[in-house]
Amino acid sequence: MIHAYSDLYLNDARRTLARSFDAAVYIFGYKLPEYYELFINSVFSDKFEKGDPYVVSGMSGTELAAETIESQIGTAPKGELNYSYDRSPEYWVGWALAYYQWNTGCSFKMLNDEVPVSSIIDMYPKYHEMDISHFNDRINEMRSLSRVKSYLKLFREKAGYSQSELAELTGVPLRTLQQYEQGQKDIKHARADYIISISRTLDIAPEVLLQ
DSSP states (O other), X not given: OOOXXXXXXXXXXXXXXXXXXXXXXXXXXXXXXXXXXXXXXXXXXHHHHTXXXXXXXXXXXXXXXXXXXXXXXXXXXXXOOOOOSSOOHHHHHHHHHHHHHHHHOOOHHHHHHHSOHHHHHTTHHHHTTSOHHHHHHHHHHHHHHHHHHHHHHHHHHHHXXXXXHHHHHHOOOHHHHHHHHXXXXXXXXXXXXXXXXHHHHHTOOHHHHHO
């Protein structure tokens, strides 16, 4: 597998992003999704994804958070520059995300479009003590569900049907369709007659819904 950058920088990168998230929340007073949005829209996100040594190893997490915020809002954030040695959920999210991005090469922006950081922090109680491979596998599953959800909604809207109209035309319960679109149910596990009915009504191949 080709990684985003050399593994020589990986531990530094994980620590830097983890402390950046921690600092943004507990020093500068941001909600994690707010800060993450600033980060992925900044030049630092692109540099981080490429393993820029200055960003992933040369900056502290606090510096990365402060410079990210200043570059996006135009003023330097204020806060008391000190750290707790306790590992916060936000720290874990940064630690895990840095690894996932390095391992897959997926951009932080693309990942956030498919799996919002608010959903990732909800994973903390279950996954923070597990091997990172379990986190990676779960994120891949969530990304897959997000794509399926988007495809179904995309083709339904392209055909000009509301959810209730599609339910009536296909015989698939409305609540079930909603669960497929929202990613609460995996359409890959749907009944065969549901898949056939939906694909015929939307004039698409069944494989499109299952890819």
